[in-house]
Amino acid sequence: MTLRWFCFGGFRVANDRRELDLGSIRPRSRTLLRYLAAAAGPVHREQIIDALWPEMATGTAVNSLHVAVSTLRTFLEPGIARGASQYIVRDGPTYRLVTGAHLDVAAFGEAYRAGRRAADRAEAIRWFQAVLQIYTGDLLPEDGPADWVVPERSRYRTQAADAAAMLAELELEAGHPVAAARAARRALDLDDHHDAGWRLLIAAQVHGGDRAAAERTRRQYESMLRTLGVPFTSVLNPALRVA
Numbered sequence: 001m002t003l004r005w006f007c008f009g010g011f012r013v014a015n016d017r018r019e020l021d022l023g024s025i026r027p028r029s030r031t032l033l034r035y036l037a038a039a040a041g042p043v044h045r046e047q048i049i050d051a052l053w054p055e056m057a058t059g060t061a062v063n064s065l066h067v068a069v070s071t072l073r074t075f076l077e078p079g080i081a082r083g084a085s086q087y088i089v090r091d092g093p094t095y096r097l098v099t100g101a102h103l104d105v106a107a108f109g110e111a112y113r114a115g116r117r118a119a120d121r122a123e124a125i126r127w128f129q130a131v132l133q134i135y136t137g138d139l140l141p142e143d144g145p146a147d148w149v150v151p152e153r154s155r156y157r158t159q160a161a162d163a164a165a166m167l168a169e170l171e172l173e174a175g176h177p178v179a180a181a182r183a184a185r186r187a188l189d190l191d192d193h194h195d196a197g198w199r200l201l202i203a204a205q206v207h208g209g210d211r212a213a214a215e216r217t218r219r220q221y222e223s224m225l226r227t228l229g230v231p232f233t234s235v236l237n238p239a240l241r242v243a
Contacts, residue, residue, distance in 0.1 A: 003076070003087070004102040005037050008156070009137025025075055028052065029068040034140050036088070036097035038152060040106045045093045051148035069095065105156070108134045112159055121170050128167035132186060135160040161190035161197065168200040177208035193224060 003020075006012040011034045013020045022030055031052055036043065045065065053061035073085040089096050099106065108131060115127030139153040164187035171180035181204035187197030198221040205214035225231070 002102065003099070005097075005099050006104045006136075007034070007038050007140055008104050008108070008135055009141070011037070011140055011142060025071060026068075028064070029071045029075075031143070032065070032068045033072055033097070034143060035148065036095060037099070037103065038105060038140055038149065039097070040099075040103060040109070042091065042094040042096040045095065048095065051146075104134050104136075105139070108156065108159075112163055115163060115166065121174060125167060125170050125174070128163045128170070128183075131160065131163040132167070132183075135163075157190055161187045161194050164190065165194060165196040165200060168197070168204065172200065172204055172207065177204045180204035181208065193228070198224070 002016060004014045006014070011022075011030075013022065013033075022033075025033070032048070035048065035051060045062070048065060049056075049058070049061040053064055056064065069088055069090070073080055073088050076087045077085055087098050089098055101107070111127050111130040111134060115124050115131060118124035118127055135156065139156050140149050143149045164183050168180045168183035168187065171177075171183055181201055184197050184201035184204055187194045188201065191197065198217070202214050202217050202221065205211070205217060
């Protein structure tokens with residue numbers, strides 16, 4: 001059975017037929033599953049304990065981790081023999097969730113890196129489009145402001161906004177102002193202070209012939225800069241100014 005793992009926009013696990021019902025698992029075990037999925041690689045036992053059981057004595061926390069791992073293995077692979085799990089693997093003091101090529105955060109990272117190192121514009125456009133298709137929302141929103149998830153959530157959101165801006169620039173260079181404007185808006189939806197997103201949206205609107213929209217965007221950009229205490233004078237490339 002192939003499982004697909006989704007961390008963006010809400011945690012989900014699906015097999016070839018349906019999403020798995022995670023409601024039967026105890027909350028702390030579900031959190032461990034999300035933690036391992038978001039890590040997208042091996043995690044040391046001490047890191048897991050610090051993140052999920054910081055209030056417990058070490059011995060009690062280790063026991064809780066073992067119980068949670070056993071619960072997850074039983075849920076994912078009913079009837080599995082001890083030590084035979086193919087999904088949650090232990091290697092000494094580290095644990096790893098084995099997802100193959102079916103984890104969205106891993107696919108996001110691969111597409112983002114491929115887009116940045118792409119050999120030509122068309123290839124870069126395809127990769128950045130893939131990044132934005134994969135990024136369906138914030139990382140694990142159900143975990144709220146948990147210390148272990150906030151930095152990674154911010155990193156992925158920043159990378160998604162940057163990918164959208166880079167896509168907008170590439171589309172503009174390719175002579176596709178409508179697609180460029182759409183990508184620039186996505187960058188601003190993700191980060192309304194994204195400077196390149198504002199500039200590229202104005203440029204796309206100018207090159208698309210919609211100067212009224214470009215002027216509205218310019219005014220919104222100017223207002224945003226004022227809230228940050230940044231002077232608007234000469235902030236735009238002259239080629240992007242709205243006549």
